[in-house]
Amino acid sequence: MTASTNSPDTLAFSGEEADDGGRTAGPWARLPTWLRRTIVFAALIGIWQLYTSVSGVSAFVFSGPWDVAKALADGVSSGDLVTSTWTTLRMLGTGMAIGIALTVVLTALAVTTTLGDDVLSLVSSMVNPLPSVAILPLAMLWFGLTDTALIFVTANAVLWPMTVSVSMGLRTTPVTLVMVGRNLGLKGWRLTWDVMMPAALPHALAGLKTGWAFGWRTIIAAELVFGAAGSKGGLGFFINNARYYALIPDVFAGLVVIALIGIALDLVFNVIERRTVVRWGMKEGASA
Secondary structure (H helix, E strand, C coil): CCCCCCCHHHHHHHCCCECCCCCECCHHHHCCHHHHHHHHHHHHHHHHHHHHHHCCCCCCCCCCHHHHHHHHHHHHHHCHHHHHHHHHHHHHHHHHHHHHHHHHHHHHHHHHCHHHHHHHHHHHHHHCCCCHHHHHHHHHHHHCCCHHHHHHHHHHHHHHHHHHHHHHHHHCCCHHHHHHHHHCCCCHHHHHHHHHHHHCHHHHHHHHHHHHHHHHHHHHHHHHHHCCECCECCHHHHHHHHHHCCCHHHHHHHHHHHHHHHHHHHHHHHHHHHHHHHCCCCCCCCCC
């Protein structure tokens, strides 16, 4: 069997360096992360503009970056886009808070009691594969045409991916840590909260990333189907309303806002991870 050409010894012999992921650290890898991502972002915008200019696609079905930028500016100045974004973020935040609280309770019960473990395993296996937007009709019957229906389906979307991740983190807590906690007199909820929960932090952050993404997609889809919640509509309603009136730049503007919020929250999660999991030595390496 021949040695891999990317092994550390081979790279050292050839004078090349490898980054933390084992990839060859060429000139591109030596650039700061923010600069690399900015260049990629600018390239994507350039490809978008090039396609719009040379493809001859109808403006009725596709908009270029400049038209979308103007639609964004108009939406912000009029307040329509800002209000819609805030409405969606408010409901998403409420749903996530409920989902996180339920995750802590359910996973703690699953670790400390056999009944809790059986209930969580069975219910999560049944509900987790179910698209949360599929229960929207029931939520509308239960809670009416209100924000509560959207918050309910969002909390459901956030809850189950997080419980799976946190449960795995709790189950894989090093036995040594558990033994130390028990030697200090900790047991039950105290052992779970003071020892096992901190040890499960990497899995909890991974679950939070997955949960928010599920919740984000669910609430946008629910708004597209559900429409306005009360007297105000969120981003999904904004996009669907723009589609109804054939305001294609506004449709793209709503999609761009969704993408930008996704980028912003990913940056927030990365900062939290670097300042906790990586700094505490619970994960090797950190992004530049």
